[in-house]
Amino acid sequence: MHSKTTFDFGLIGLGVMGRNFILNVADNGFKAIGYDLSQDQVNALREEGGNPEQVNATTNLKEFVDSLSLPRKIMLLVPAGPIVDKVIEQLLAHISEGDIIVDGGNSFFEDTDRREAYLREKKINFFGAGVSGGAEGARKGPSIMPGGSTEAYKEIQPVFEAVAAKYKGAPCVAYLGPKSAGNYVKMVHNGIEYGLMQLTAEFYDLLQRIGGFSNDQLAETYNRWNQGRLQSFLVEISSEIFQKEDELGSGRLLDQILDKGKQKGTGKWTSQNAMDLGIPVPTIDIAVSMRAISALKQERLKADSLYSRPTIQKKDAAELVDMCEASLYFAFVITYAQGLHQLAEASREYGYQLNLAVVSRIWRAGCIIRAGMLEDIANAFEKEPGLPNLILSEHFIGELQKAVPSVRQLVALAATSGVPMPALSSTLSYFDSYTDGRLPMNLVQAQRDYFGSHTYERLDREGTFHTEW
Template identity: 40%
Template structure:
């Protein structure tokens, strides 16, 4: 007799930990892996949770073990494998059963799958899960997209296994079809920018101030007690304090300078461009990761062009305080851009994304969790129709208070040849945003000159053209 409340397909690191999390919260969970040996290993290693886990050797046995309407979580590699798994499941499932893709899917694939299943009697949920291995096991932030009815069927399990902040579940239904996976994508884009800016501050300390890793660890640890209190700043301190058993050096000093990426950061940058919403901090972070991977080219370029050696990074006074303020300002830019992209997508796809709730469910469990998010949630609650986060009273204040520090740090870094692409983008973003009359009037004139694209005048409406060819 079917007894499982939910099922999990895919017992890699994330799937296995998610299944253990579900069992840990008192729910019977059926599990299936393409390799049956892995299923047996997982069940045998579940310890005291083994009584809540139902291992199955075939998809037929797996489906039969779950109580209808059956929620089935797929936690496998994104892309074609998900489509293949859905195709294998479809003949075995019944009306109102729910297929849940909990991987890092492209939200456009999620929207397609949602539409393909809409008239089959089955339901599809795209579920963004953030928090990595530890989050999956002990409580991630969970972003759900699908029908509200399907959310109601699984909400007890999802809320139970999610991270908690002040006893509030860090999980929510965010809208139809691809809403959950889109929000997860932008979460990852913000994460890219946040990590890149932290790395740039680290680079200033290491290459411009001759600080050693243990000393930097102390600085980041102190910052984690202030406005930069966050998971990423916390782990940065721990990373910098960790030694390498093999060499006796700080571990960070023996790690290859080539950052990996799985696609969500790039998707964030692409979608921001598709919707004509600037997300320059995210774009800079994606570009920096791509350039970091070109280790051979960078070595050749240093040999050919030389590396700027323009002296010590000097800003006078308390350098650590200035760096802290600059990082805070950059963080504001990244979040403002990310939330602006989500607002545009919400309108384009009819999702009505709840910005205060998104900020709340990111307060625990996810990679970008921070004290900062309470302030963001409050800002969007007080001013729900605000066009940009930096236009709210609290965040406009932060921008004004950190402005001098940000531009001082960026200017000195540029003078000393220290790369700060994401922090530089934040300066440019703020400076462009707060200038009522910029320089695009010249671009419009150029476009009209070579392509007769037309322009509007400041003293009237309608399309105009310039006398560019007169006398030629």
């Protein structure tokens, strides 16, 4: 590379996500340069970019850094973990005070806090920025969730607002808060994603087994749902997946895909951290567990042969679809409610100062969990900024109340038919527990005091008590 162009934006890691993101930056009028150890990746970007004055790439780190305008804006799209630390150390030899490094990977939020503190001492601005939307989102407009220094954000804001997805003209990016606020929001986004994916899969299973739906009927049903209040990326792509023909055999591709779910850990982090914070997110928890159960394929096949299953209870197709639509709406709302409840608590615990209306708004386009209902969710938090849980929002009380009878019927129908719907069942249990003024935890407290002298509180007087049982 012999160009003397000064570039506005640099990106390290030219895999599919990185290449697509940098091309998006260049398309929006910013001169961008990429860096990768692989000459093939560098060549691929140069070829696709076309104009080396607008978008270029190199395998020489010093050349990459020296070609950037000040303060340098460098984004990393490399695998989370030790590689991020390694790249930061390599960059420190070449960059200067005031420069900005953005980690666009799915880094664990505590790692982001550590890196941010370390680089602040060296007067380098560090951002953790969640980027959602997959490879296509990176190219055409992702949802971006940045957290870090407010002052430094002003430098990178024009680039991020230009490349982000737009919802009715508004960019799906916003400064979310200090330190690891951006990475934390992306982590919970991914937890919600696990929940919504598990739910869409459970309803597919139920419609197939109890309703006897064909792939075409499933495609038509999900497509119709996507035109209404269930409008969302995951419902939309499910409809398309049902229609995909198998190029390696006959029939539909979905029917040949092995039922073993894989995971990269972000859903698990959401569950683990929710437990640390004492916030219940059972729909997300069970979605993580179901990927683990699905991985036990051989054991499941053996158990399937050892136990008989109940007879499927048939149901009128039209009635079943209506019950499913109401139940999936209910479960989607409550999955978002759980994730946003966790964000509210994390914001207090970690000092993020998150605005949940803003978080909901930047999820309306570009990201995997984008859905029409996020507009209503954003409005609910706009109206009541201190709202502890979406279940308590005026807008949703009526809608959830109307949907509950369908959910109860469906959970009962699935249970008597032996069709597992763990995410829907746990969503209903969560709702029933959250909306119940009296839970049997008094017995648990009595047991704790009985065997461990842990004390208990009373309904009729103040203070803590212990009984010699």
